[in-house]
Amino acid sequence: MQSTLDGAGGGAHVRRAGGAVALYGVLIAAQVRSQMQYKTSFVLEALGSFLGNVAEFAAILIFFQRFETIGGWRVPEVALLYGLVALPFAVVHLFGQGLDEFNQHIRQGTFDQMLVRPRTAFLQVLASKFQLRQLGRLGEGLLVLGLALWWLDAWRRWGASEWLLAGWTMVGGVLFFLGLMVFGATLCFWTVESIEAINILTYGGSEMARYPLHIFGDRLRRLFVYVVPLAFVNYVPTVALLDRPVPFGLPAWAPFASPLVCGLVLAGGMAAWRVGVRHYLSTGS
Amino acid sequence: MPGIGAGATGAGGLIHARGLVKHFKVAPRRPGLLGALRGLASREAATVRAVDGIDLDVAAGELVGYLGPNGAGKSTTLKMLTGILVPTAGEVRVAGHVPWADRVAYTRRIGVVFGQRTNLWWDLPTQDSLELLRHVYRVPADRFRRNLRVFDDLLELGAFMHTPVRQLSLGQRMRADLAAALLHDPDLVFLDEPTIGLDVVAKGRIREFIRSINAERGVTVMLTTHDLGDVEKLCRRVVVIAGGRLLFDGTLEGLHARFGHARELVVDFDADYAEVPLDGATVVARDGRRVTYRFARGTVSASELIRRLVDRYRVADLTVREPDIEAVIRPFYEGGAGAACAGR
Numbered sequence: 339m340q341s342t343l344d345g346a347g348g349g350a351h352v353r354r355a356g357g358a359v360a361l362y363g364v365l366i367a368a369q370v371r372s373q374m375q376y377k378t379s380f381v382l383e384a385l386g387s388f389l390g391n392v393a394e395f396a397a398i399l400i401f402f403q404r405f406e407t408i409g410g411w412r413v414p415e416v417a418l419l420y421g422l423v424a425l426p427f428a429v430v431h432l433f434g435q436g437l438d439e440f441n442q443h444i445r446q447g448t449f450d451q452m453l454v455r456p457r458t459a460f461l462q463v464l465a466s467k468f469q470l471r472q473l474g475r476l477g478e479g480l481l482v483l484g485l486a487l488w489w490l491d492a493w494r495r496w497g498a499s500e501w502l503l504a505g506w507t508m509v510g511g512v513l514f515f516l517g518l519m520v521f522g523a524t525l526c527f528w529t530v531e532s533i534e535a536i537n538i539l540t541y542g543g544s545e546m547a548r549y550p551l552h553i554f555g556d557r558l559r560r561l562f563v564y565v566v567p568l569a570f571v572n573y574v575p576t577v578a579l580l581d582r583p584v585p586f587g588l589p590a591w592a593p594f595a596s597p598l599v600c601g602l603v604l605a606g607g608m609a610a611w612r613v614g615v616r617h618y619l620s621t622g623s
Numbered sequence: 624m625p626g627i628g629a630g631a632t633g634a635g636g637l638i639h640a641r642g643l644v645k646h647f648k649v650a651p652r653r654p655g656l657l658g659a660l661r662g663l664a665s666r667e668a669a670t671v672r673a674v675d676g677i678d679l680d681v682a683a684g685e686l687v688g689y690l691g692p693n694g695a696g697k698s699t700t701l702k703m704l705t706g707i708l709v710p711t712a713g714e715v716r717v718a719g720h721v722p723w724a725d726r727v728a729y730t731r732r733i734g735v736v737f738g739q740r741t742n743l744w745w746d747l748p749t750q751d752s753l754e755l756l757r758h759v760y761r762v763p764a765d766r767f768r769r770n771l772r773v774f775d776d777l778l779e780l781g782a783f784m785h786t787p788v789r790q791l792s793l794g795q796r797m798r799a800d801l802a803a804a805l806l807h808d809p810d811l812v813f814l815d816e817p818t819i820g821l822d823v824v825a826k827g828r829i830r831e832f833i834r835s836i837n838a839e840r841g842v843t844v845m846l847t848t849h850d851l852g853d854v855e856k857l858c859r860r861v862v863v864i865a866g867g868r869l870l871f872d873g874t875l876e877g878l879h880a881r882f883g884h885a886r887e888l889v890v891d892f893d894a895d896y897a898e899v900p901l902d903g904a905t906v907v908a909r910d911g912r913r914v915t916y917r918f919a920r921g922t923v924s925a926s927e928l929i930r931r932l933v934d935r936y937r938v939a940d941l942t943v944r945e946p947d948i949e950a951v952i953r954p955f956y957e958g959g960a961g962a963a964c965a966g967r
Contacts, residue, residue: 357761364758368744368751372787451742453707455759456731462759619709619723621647 358461365465366433373470380470387474395420395482398548409553414489415580416550421483422504422572423547426511427540428475434516436466440523441530449618460611463523500579503594507575510596513604514571515540520607527614543568552585559586570599637811637843638681638704643713645674645699645867673699675867676713683810686837686844688858688875690952696867697847701813704845705735718810731760734804734842738816741796742803743788749799750784753806760807767806774802777832794825801832811843812836818850830856851945863952870952878952879920887944888916888928893937901935903928912939 373380398420402413411419431438440463443449452462487493492500522536543566551559551573562568563586570592577585578593648668674696681687691697702708703715706722706729715722720729736742743752757767775781778798783791791799797817804812814833818826834857836842848854854861854875861878863871871878888904892912899906903923904916918928925943932938 361758365755368747368755372747372751447737447740450702450707450737451735451740453726454705454730454733454735456727456729457759458727619707 358458361457362461362465366468369468370470383471384474387471388477391475391478409550411550414486417482417486417489419572419576420548421479421486422507422576423511423544425479425483426508427515427544428479429512430515432472432476434464434519435469436464437519437523439467441526444526445530503575503579507596510600511571513597514600517603517607520611524610524614527618539566547572567599570596636680637683637718638679639716640677640679641714643674643677643703643715644711645703645708646711647671647673672867677869683843684841685860686858688854688861689845689847690861691864695865701815705813732810734809734812736800736804736814736817738819741788742800745789746787748785748787752788753803756803756806762807770806777835778802794821797829805836814844814846816847818848818853833857885917885919889942889944890914890938891940893939896936902931
């Protein structure tokens with residue numbers, strides 16, 4: 339008596355993915371509509387978020403008033419580094435906010451509700467929260483990246499390969515931060531206090547990644563290359579974009595490996611998520 | 624025991640559970656992330672037998688009241704039947720599915736309402752929430768509109784269709800939630816405390832709706848409640864559990880016959896009496912001049928009892944109280960628990 343569920347052949351996967359994207363869009367659009375009812379509030383909050391983030395970039399510029407360089411890097415170079423981490427971070431916070439607040443779904447029992455609906459629980463979590471004000475953060479990322487490209491005169495000096503590498507790298511950044519947030523959400527299956535722990539990596543990590551990684555000690559460097567591969571989000575590719583030698587004895591292809599390495603982070607996160615759901619189904623808490 | 628296929632549950636069998644067991648390991652909670660990690664590693668856990676071997680068969684079209692005191696295992700059973708929890712042992716088939724294993728295909732065929740929390744989007748108007756669920760369940764637009772019209776007639780949703788869910792009264796929210804659980808034409812709905820916290824009028828409306836979807840749309844209903852009124856108005860069949868075990872499965876009349884359905888007479892005396900005995904009733908509580916008697920429904924009528932009372936004493940005021948479910952079945956499970964303790 340099963341109706342349309344069992345799609346035939348390989349098209350089923352594509353159709354399912356398409357259905358997931360469509361549902362995500364519908365769920366997000368409804369939240370956007372409701373938030374747009376309070377336009378002033380949305381504009382003020384987005385502006386606040388934008389200015390708050392711009393202030394952080396301004397702090398770095400002020401630093402450069404006193405010192406020519408940070409670890410041998412000048413303003414435009416650090417700005418490129420900054421933009422390449424800030425933008426993916428902002429994109430993930432715009433579209434993956436639901437993961438950031440997953441502990442509430444566990445605490446309030448709303449995750450149970452997602453489990454009794456005929457759609458992927460992960461998709462429902464992802465689409466459970468969307469805040470337009472995160473656009474402020476996105477705006478700041480775009481601004482800083484734009485400034486960096488302008489200061490570096492990228493429009494004249496970059497060829498197709500540089501543009502491709504920059505874009506490709508940002509895909510990696512999105513995968514990386516999404517992966518971290520999935521890990522953070524997954525921990526909520528065991529403890530609802532875990533969000534703070536993972537925020538040390540997401541917020542803390544994204545702040546550290548605004549500075550050239552070689553200014554930090556050996557231990558941190560190894561951590562961010564081999565354990566939590568934050569170095570691949572921006573530092574390693576940026577080095578290549580700036581025509582500097584590949585650092586830390588990494589192979590020559592390392593700057594191009596961002597989406598692959600970061601994809602592993604996301605894959606690990608999704609595997610952990612599935613273990614977490616199974617744990618939840620057996621304990622209910 | 625060999626597995627039983629979906630078709631083997633007998634004609635019209637919708638829920639089929641055999642030897643359903645759910646045990647939880649409860650480790651002592653430690654604060655903080657490190658504490659939680661340490662908790663994972665340690666083995667010093669106590670086992671809680673939330674559900675301890677339940678057999679249940681529900682045929683299509685039934686309206687079953689699932690009752691029991693707090694902590695009896697009602698929610699745990701519901702969670703296993705809806706696929707939120709994997710049983711520790713036993714066999715479950717609902718509508719031909721193993722709930723937790725075929726979650727996506729299975730949940731298409733059921734509706735679930737948890738009375739304590741909403742299934743709707745808190746910040747969105749009711750209308751938008753229902754519309755989102757249409758997409759979640761992939762309900763064709765015309766069928767959605769048709770169903771919504773029917774539910775609007777029964778539940779009068781129109782008045783608050785454009786109000787954000789967070790601003791709805793409890794009764795309105797429950798009406799919206801019931802509509803939400805039925806928009807995709809499920810074969811079976813699980814209603815967990817659908818009348819909790821509602822006033823008499825709201826309760827009546829909810830009960831009428833539940834009765835109607837069961838009688839007219841043929842939706843099978845499994846209902847948990849603490850309200851005996853719900854059961855008396857709605858359920859032909861009553862299943863009682865306590866301590867994770869089945870205590871009773873039968874008709875409401877059977878339940879009364881078995882438990883004796885005692886009523887209570889609360890009396891405020893107009894004078895101080897040392898003793899206030901009353902033929903046909905026993906004193907169960909005394910607080911100053913207020914005395915609560917209990918009497919069995921079959922043996923003596925309330926009017927006869929009141930006549931005997933005013934013949935002997937000076938009475939200021941009195942009320943006859945229908946006991947709640949807890950009170951009705953308490954002797955049952957207290958007996959069971961007592962027996963278990965004695966056996967230890």
